[in-house]
Amino acid sequence: MDFSWDDLRLFLDVARLGGLSAATGKSGLSAATLGRRINALEKQVGEPLFHRSQTGYRLTQSGEDLLARAEDVEAAMLSLRRWKEGAIGTRVVRLSAGSWTSAFVAGHIGEIWTVEDRFGLELVTANQRVDIGRRNADLGIRNQRPTEQWLAGRLIGKVAYGLYSGVNLVNGVKAGYFVGVAGEGGHTHSARWLEARHADRIAVRGHDAMSVRELVVNGAGMSVFPCFVGDSDPRLVRVAPVIRELETDQWLVSHHEERHDPAVRLVGDRIVSLMAQWSALFRGEQPHH
Template sequence: MSWDDLRLFLDVARLGGLSAARATTGLSAATLGRRVTALERQIGETLFIRAQTGFTLTGAGEALLKRAEDVEAAMRAVTHWRDGAIGARVVRVSAGGWTTDFLSRHIEELWSPDDGFRVEFVTAYDKVDIGRRAADIGIRNSAPTEPNLAGRKMTPVAYALYCAPRLVAGVRDGLFVGVTGPAAATASARWLQAHHGDRIVVSGNDTHSVRELVAAGTGLTVLPCFIGDADPRLSRIRGPIADLAAHQWLVLHHEERHSPPVRTLADRIVRLMVAHAKLFAGDIS
C-alpha cells in the first residue's frame, strides 16, 4: 500500500466526495474514483458508501482513516526533519475560490520566508473538515457549528451583478453567465439560478473562467464586490444584493489556534481583511 493512495483516501474522506477532492489532489473525479476502487480491492473492504450527495465512510473506512492519519503525521514529521528549519510547519488555509484569489494577491502581507513556516492554500466550496485537521485555518461565510472549532467574525461581504462596460454580445441582450460544478453550490450561484436561470446561456465550472467570460461581454453574473469592484474590466450594475449579504468568519481548531504559526497567520489574515473592509462590503463611496 502506497502513501500516495492513502493521501488520496484522506482527501476524499475529509472532503466527503470526489468532486471536492479534485481541488486538493489535482486529479479528475474519474481518476480519483478508480484509485479509491483500486484501494478497496487491495484492502478487501468497502471504504465508502457512495451517493449523489457525497461519500460517507463505512466502518472499515473509519478504521482506515484513523490509521491513515497516523501515517500522515509520521510522514509530516519525516518531511519536517528533512527540510530542517524551512517548513518546520505547513499551515493550510481553506477558503473559496475568490477569497483564495484575494489572499494570494496579498501574500506579502501574510507570509515571508523568514517566518519559519510554509503556507498551503486549499480551495474548496464545501466545508473542509478542520476538526480532522484537513486544514488549520478556514474562512467561511457562516459561524462554525462543529464541536472543537473556534470562530472569529470578520468583515461583511457583499455581492452584486457585474458585466463588461461595453454593451456587446450577451450584455446587450440581458443574458447571463452561470456557474456549474462544485461552485454551483454557493449561495451566489444558487441566487443567480433562481432569479435568472432562464437567461443563462453560457456557464463555466471554474469561477475564474466565469469572470473572463463576463469581462469579454458574454453576459452578466454575480460576483463578490471585493472581486468585481477591483477589476477595471467590470462594471457594477446596481447596489449589493441584500439576499446575499454575509460575514466572513475565521475558523480554527480549538486546540490548534494556540499554535504560534497558526496564530500568526490567522492574525495577519484578520488584519488584511479588516484593512480592506470597505472593499468587501461593496462600499465604493
C-alpha cells in the first residue's frame, strides 16, 4: 500500500494537536476536509487511528504505531529538503524573536554568525509567535516555555522591565504623561500593563517598538521597556524600580528534529552563550546611571 506524504503530514497535525479544529490553522484545511482525509487514511490502514470524543481525538494503538512511523518519514523528508537546499544554495538558519531581542542579536551578530560559517542567518522579527512547528523558523527566542509536544525548549535567562523617560525632562515627560503602543505592538504584555494602569495619561502612541523609544527619548512621555533596552541606551533613564510583575523567562525554542541539525545547534549554542554573558543586563541589574 502506498501512503501519501501529504496524508501522513495531516495525520501528524491532528495527532499532535488532538483534534480536527485545532489542526485547521496548521494545515490550512477545513475541519470537514481534514475529517475526510483522516477517514480515507483509516480505510487505507484498515483500522481506526483515533478514539473520537467531544474533547478531541486520541490515538488508538494503531494510531500510535503509525505516529512513530510517520515521524520517521517526516525526519526523512526534512533530510531530503535540507539536501535539496544544500544543492541549490547555502543553508539558512531562521531565528525568530520580538523586536527588541532581534535588535539585540543584530547588535551582537559577530557572536552569532561569522563569514566562516557555512550557512546564512535570517532574523524573523515578529511580536506574534512564529510557527516553528511548520518550519517558519528554525529557532525562536520566546518568553514562555513551549507547550507543543514537538518543540524543545531551553531556559536561557530572565528579562526584567522598567519605566523609563528621556534624559531631558521636557514636554510630556515633565507633565507626567506616558507613551503607549498602538497596533500589533500593543498586544505585548508590557504594552497591556501600561494601558491597564495609565491609559488616562497616555497622550502619544507609536506603532512599533523603535518609534516608541524615539518618542520617549525626545520627551513625549515615559514608557515601559525591557531593562536590556533602557539600561543600554544613554538617552534613557530608569525612573522607578524594576516592575517585578512583568519579569519573564527567556526560552530558546526549536523543533525536536531540527535542533539536531549542526547549523541550528551551533547558532543555538551561541545564543545561549550570548545571553549568559549579558544576563545581568537582562535581569535589570546593570543600570548605566
